[in-house]
Amino acid sequence: MVLVRNHLGDVLRRRRMRQGRTLREVSTQARVSLGYLSEIERGQKEASSELLASICEALELRLSEVLREVSEELIGVEAAELVPAGPRPVPSVAAERIESTRLDTHSEPVASAA
Amino acid sequence: MVLVRNHLGDVLRRRRMRQGRTLREVSTQARVSLGYLSEIERGQKEASSELLASICEALELRLSEVLREVSEELIGVEAAELVPAGPRPVPSVAAERIESTRLDTHSEPVASAA
Numbered sequence: 001m002v003l004v005r006n007h008l009g010d011v012l013r014r015r016r017m018r019q020g021r022t023l024r025e026v027s028t029q030a031r032v033s034l035g036y037l038s039e040i041e042r043g044q045k046e047a048s049s050e051l052l053a054s055i056c057e058a059l060e061l062r063l064s065e066v067l068r069e070v071s072e073e074l075i076g077v078e079a080a081e082l083v084p085a086g087p088r089p090v091p092s093v094a095a096e097r098i099e100s101t102r103l104d105t106h107s108e109p110v111a112s113a114a
Numbered sequence: 115m116v117l118v119r120n121h122l123g124d125v126l127r128r129r130r131m132r133q134g135r136t137l138r139e140v141s142t143q144a145r146v147s148l149g150y151l152s153e154i155e156r157g158q159k160e161a162s163s164e165l166l167a168s169i170c171e172a173l174e175l176r177l178s179e180v181l182r183e184v185s186e187e188l189i190g191v192e193a194a195e196l197v198p199a200g201p202r203p204v205p206s207v208a209a210e211r212i213e214s215t216r217l218d219t220h221s222e223p224v225a226s227a228a
Contacts, residue, residue: 003163003164003167004163005163006163046162048160049117049119050115050117052118053116053117053118062192063116064185064188067181067184068181068182072178074178074181078178
């Protein structure tokens with residue numbers, strides 16, 4: 001399940017660090033506790049709309065910009081979910097089975113011949 | 115203050131109605147109470163990341179798509195906030211004042227002449 005708060009947290013942290021600002025600075029300016037901001041950045045807490053607006057204001061970011069960045073990050077995640085690592089090997093597993101069946105039928109006569 | 119939940123609610127409601135589906139249908143499929151879904155659509159409740167993912171799944175929408183739409187809606191709202199209805203009239207109010215000052219200086223002699 002793709003959770004928005006994880007990616008929102010990533011985007012907020014990335015933007016804060018790009019500005020070279022500390023959690024303390026931004027949390028003070030956004031009037032949120034340092035611990036809570038840290039949890040939001042790590043995707044462990046949901047930010048209310050009011051808090052998100054405050055954090056964006058403290059980071060001098062537009063909400064639209066942040067959401068666009070989250071959306072763009074999600075495109076990649078969703079694509080990976082649609083084509084997960086699992087299904088791809090299926091044809092090759094089938095091919096391996098055919099291969100091993102062939103090897104078996106080939107090896108059997110060899111074994112019986114030996 | 116621009117609140118994401120209002121615009122997220124708008125987008126979810128719009129998408130549901132475009133599909134011709136009822137609150138009941140979508141709430142059952144997303145395993146959320148009808149009342150709660152309705153409050154989310156009206157921007158009165160925050161949707162957790164899990165619930166948002168569920169609602170998107172019920173609506174067969176990608177989260178990235180929904181957030182992009184919210185982001186696009188916000189661009190308009192933010193532009194309106196940056197250039198609010200207030201400041202624009204300032205020059206015309208100033209112009210009116212100049213105008214009225216002129217009228218006063220014009221009318222005074224007329225009044226004294228009458």
